[in-house]
Amino acid sequence: MRPHEVEILLVEDNPNDAELTLRALKQRNLANQLFLCRDGAEAIAFFAEGVGPVPKVVLLDLKLPKVDGLEVLRRLKADVRTKAIPVVVLTSSREEPDIARAYELGANSYIVKPVDFDAFARAVSEVGLYWLLLNHPPQ
Amino acid sequence: MNWSIERKLPLFVAGLLLAVVLVLLSIGFGEVRRASRDLANERLQRASQQLAEALQRSLAQYRAQAAALASDAGVVAFLASHGRRAHARALSALDHIAHDTVSNIAAELWDSGGRLLLRTGRLRAGASSIPASDSAAVSPLIRRDSILYYEVVHAVRADGKGPQATSVVGRARLVRRINLSAQARAMLTGLAGGDALLLLGNAAGDPWTDFATVVPAPPATVLRSATPTSYERGETKRASAAPVPGSPWMVIVEVPSPTILAPARAYLRRMAPIAAVVVLIGALGAWWGSRRITTPLREVTRASEAIAAGDLDRRVQVDRTDELGRLGRSFNAMTEQVARSLQHSETMLRGVTQTAHDAIIAADAEGLIQYWNPGAARIFGYDTAEVLGKPLTMLMPQRFHDAHRSGIRRYVETLQARVVGRTVELAGRRKDGSEFPLELSLGAAPLEGGMSFTGVIRDITERKRMEEALRATNAELESFSYSVSHDLRAPLRAIHGFARILLEDHNAQLDLEAQRLLGVIDQNTRRMGQLIDDLLAFSRLGRQEIDTSRVDMRELARTVTDDVRRAESDRPLEITVDALPPARGDRALLRQVVSNLVQNAAKFTRGRTPARIEVGSRPDRGQTVYFVKDNGAGFDERYAGKLFGVFQRLHRAEEFEGTGVGLAIVQRIVQRHGGRVWAEGKLDQGATFYFTLPGSEG
Numbered sequence: 040m041r042p043h044e045v046e047i048l049l050v051e052d053n054p055n056d057a058e059l060t061l062r063a064l065k066q067r068n069l070a071n072q073l074f075l076c077r078d079g080a081e082a083i084a085f086f087a088e089g090v091g092p093v094p095k096v097v098l099l100d101l102k103l104p105k106v107d108g109l110e111v112l113r114r115l116k117a118d119v120r121t122k123a124i125p126v127v128v129l130t131s132s133r134e135e136p137d138i139a140r141a142y143e144l145g146a147n148s149y150i151v152k153p154v155d156f157d158a159f160a161r162a163v164s165e166v167g168l169y170w171l172l173l174n175h176p177p178q
Numbered sequence: 179m180n181w182s183i184e185r186k187l188p189l190f191v192a193g194l195l196l197a198v199v200l201v202l203l204s205i206g207f208g209e210v211r212r213a214s215r216d217l218a219n220e221r222l223q224r225a226s227q228q229l230a231e232a233l234q235r236s237l238a239q240y241r242a243q244a245a246a247l248a249s250d251a252g253v254v255a256f257l258a259s260h261g262r263r264a265h266a267r268a269l270s271a272l273d274h275i276a277h278d279t280v281s282n283i284a285a286e287l288w289d290s291g292g293r294l295l296l297r298t299g300r301l302r303a304g305a306s307s308i309p310a311s312d313s314a315a316v317s318p319l320i321r322r323d324s325i326l327y328y329e330v331v332h333a334v335r336a337d338g339k340g341p342q343a344t345s346v347v348g349r350a351r352l353v354r355r356i357n358l359s360a361q362a363r364a365m366l367t368g369l370a371g372g373d374a375l376l377l378l379g380n381a382a383g384d385p386w387t388d389f390a391t392v393v394p395a396p397p398a399t400v401l402r403s404a405t406p407t408s409y410e411r412g413e414t415k416r417a418s419a420a421p422v423p424g425s426p427w428m429v430i431v432e433v434p435s436p437t438i439l440a441p442a443r444a445y446l447r448r449m450a451p452i453a454a455v456v457v458l459i460g461a462l463g464a465w466w467g468s469r470r471i472t473t474p475l476r477e478v479t480r481a482s483e484a485i486a487a488g489d490l491d492r493r494v495q496v497d498r499t500d501e502l503g504r505l506g507r508s509f510n511a512m513t514e515q516v517a518r519s520l521q522h523s524e525t526m527l528r529g530v531t532q533t534a535h536d537a538i539i540a541a542d543a544e545g546l547i548q549y550w551n552p553g554a555a556r557i558f559g560y561d562t563a564e565v566l567g568k569p570l571t572m573l574m575p576q577r578f579h580d581a582h583r584s585g586i587r588r589y590v591e592t593l594q595a596r597v598v599g600r601t602v603e604l605a606g607r608r609k610d611g612s613e614f615p616l617e618l619s620l621g622a623a624p625l626e627g628g629m630s631f632t633g634v635i636r637d638i639t640e641r642k643r644m645e646e647a648l649r650a651t652n653a654e655l656e657s658f659s660y661s662v663s664h665d666l667r668a669p670l671r672a673i674h675g676f677a678r679i680l681l682e683d684h685n686a687q688l689d690l691e692a693q694r695l696l697g698v699i700d701q702n703t704r705r706m707g708q709l710i711d712d713l714l715a716f717s718r719l720g721r722q723e724i725d726t727s728r729v730d731m732r733e734l735a736r737t738v739t740d741d742v743r744r745a746e747s748d749r750p751l752e753i754t755v756d757a758l759p760p761a762r763g764d765r766a767l768l769r770q771v772v773s774n775l776v777q778n779a780a781k782f783t784r785g786r787t788p789a790r791i792e793v794g795s796r797p798d799r800g801q802t803v804y805f806v807k808d809n810g811a812g813f814d815e816r817y818a819g820k821l822f823g824v825f826q827r828l829h830r831a832e833e834f835e836g837t838g839v840g841l842a843i844v845q846r847i848v849q850r851h852g853g854r855v856w857a858e859g860k861l862d863q864g865a866t867f868y869f870t871l872p873g874s875e876g
Contacts, residue, residue, distance in 0.1 A: 053672075055668070055669075055671075055675070056671065056672070059671070059672070059675040059676075062679065131665075131667045131668055131671075133711075134659075152667070152668075152671060153707070154667050154671045154703065154706070154711075155674060155704055155707060156671065156675035157678070159675065
């Protein structure tokens with residue numbers, strides 16, 4: 040899968056969460072052009088290659104091996120080439136400092152992953168629908 | 179003048195006595211002088227009268243002599259014959275007179291033509307100065323060289339008799355010197371009162387004599403005055419004049435004024451020493467009296483000065499029964515009272531400062547240490563003797579020295595305080611040089627023209643360590659709850675998610691029992707997710723800052739009950755909200771309190787028809803008690819203590835769902851606001867939950 044074909048970049052280290060996310064998106068037929076990064080370093084590397092089409096949305100977990108999600112977010116928003124990409128923080132943390140820091144760095148949304156799978160699936164699919172189909176990014 | 183009473187009183191009394199004595203002396207002196215003068219006047223007047231009379235008497239004698247001469251037959255015959263006859267007889271008559279007394283210095287017979295026909299005696303007097311008369315005229319005094327004389331002239335008639343129809347044939351003239359017997363003078367002088375001077379002269383002026391030599395005529399004022407007067411001649415004289423009848427003469431008796439005033443001066447001489455003695459005795463008496471009064475006063479003064487200087491053991495020794503004695507005794511009593519209360523307050527103060535765990539240090543406006551309590555010694559390691567009079571800077575690290583000095587200077591000059599009147603945290607320096615955190619409460623008070631700073635210092639090393647430990651614990655707790663929220667939820671989500679996938683995607687391969695079991699997994703993972711969320715919410719409460727503001731409790735309760743009514747719209751629910759007074763607190767947290775209580779009430783009224791919930795308040799001892807009351811399942815009062823514990827539940831999970839955290843959160847929030855929460859209820863008869871908030875307007 041080439042970067043120019045990517046619509047959703049999912050940064051998630053937990054394979055179970057990744058699978059559940061994928062499944063939720065698939066049910067809405069939103070997972071066709073999804074690229075998965077297993078840690079922060081991979082995500083940064085993904086953008087380092089960066090020419091051509093960029094993802095329409097980045098779903099970013101915060102607690103990641105190597106480079107954590109907030110650092111990834113900071114780099115994305117600090118780079119003129121990537122700062123227009125919507126970043127949705129999708130995490131288990133509902134700690135206020137994390138939420139505040141994420142928005143400070145320019146996160147476009149902050150979603151707490153519910154334990155309840157139904158709620159989780161609903162949240163993920165709605166996020167995908169919104170950012171892929173409803174949102175109109177700058178050309 | 180700043181003199182003591184002991185000196186002023188005798189001076190005052192002596193001055194008073196002196197004034198009285200002087201007045202008395204001057205009055206006495208005046209009286210004596212006036213009496214002396216009156217007496218002198220009287221004497222002078224009498225003497226001058228008598229002198230005049232004596233002269234008049236002797237003149238009368240000479241006039242008789244002249245008359246006798248004029249009527250002498252020989253003289254008449256001699257003159258009538260123009261000296262041609264009876265010469266011898268006439269001469270005999272003249273001689274008889276001229277040698278009669280020593281004073282008769284000449285006797286002469288003149289004819290009517292004015293020629294001197296016959297004369298005897300030593301003096302050639304020349305032409306007569308006065309006309310002859312039939313009653314023997316006396317002339318004024320006449321001076322020739324050093325001799326004073328006068329004439330007595332009598333007309334000589336032809337028949338030697340009176341003036342009737344007989345012609346004047348000539349005149350007889352006697353020339354006499356002034357003479358007054360020594361006896362008469364002594365008598366008169368004595369009469370006038372010693373030192374008297376007898377004067378005789380013409381009323382019209384010179385010459386005048388004192389019966390021995392020629393003297394200048396006295397001034398006319400004296401001569402014209404009917405009463406004795408004073409005049410100056412060498413010295414002041416008191417003189418009395420009197421005319422000598424039958425002559426143009428006047429006599430004066432005069433006495434030097436000092437002689438007259440001698441008795442007054444004698445009076446002064448006698449009285450002055452007596453007066454001086456009186457004044458001296460009076461002054462001594464006053465001095466003695468004032469010493470009697472001022473000695474105890476001085477004793478009281480010295481004692482009070484000693485007491486003012488700090489010697490509170492000083493007492494006044496006054497062994498008297500009068501007012502001064504009372505003064506001394508009450509002074510002693512007062513001193514004792516002062517000493518007692520001072521000792522009392524000192525004991526109190528010492529008790530406080532000696533036993534205080536904190537350091538209590540006082541310093542003056544120069545920042546020099548004036549007081550040092552045992553607490554200070556313990557905290558800083560210095561003994562009292564090591565620090566008294568030393569600068570405060572020895573108690574602080576070098577880097578604070580400049581700020582400290584300028585702070586003291588600024589405060590003394592402008593009274594503008596940054597530290598004074600507050601409690602601040604600073605760093606201190608012990609004797610061994612080690613630094614430690616301290617808390618300083620500094621006060622300043624004006625003291626005897628300067629400024630006194632008092633600091634209460636607490637070593638907060640331990641507290642700082644505890645705070646640090648608490649911070650570390652909090653951080654640990656935070657990371658723990660972070661892990662819980664993040665790491666525990668992920669596997670749970672996986673379990674739940676995959677169980678659901680199994681149920682949804684592989685339903686066909688599962689029999690009913692497998693489906694039921696997966697359903698149990700599903701339920702329990704949900705419940706565990708809820709537990710984790712509630713637990714996190716509860717633990718977050720302990721760390722959250724409280725943002726206090728005025729909260730409209732009625733408005734807040736309305737929004738909460740509206741939400742609950744909406745959520746429970748499938749059943750009849752009667753919720754009433756009374757007029758609640760406003761409170762002070764964190765709006766979001768208070769909303770959670772009311773929300774939890776109302777949701778709790780809604781949960782436990784399920785199955786009641788109608789279900790009633792009341793949110794109200796009542797005033798109680800100055801504050802407001804808010805309550806949420808329901809007619810639900812209630813609870814057994816025996817377990818009321820467990821209501822607010824975390825995960826404590828009084829009902830089985832099948833009866834009412836819940837994690838048992840809601841009321842624990844309520845209690846935690848109310849307690850963090852400084853309030854109280856409690857509940858009343860009976861099984862199946864509803865429950866009421868109460869809470870109070872300090873600062874609510876009861």
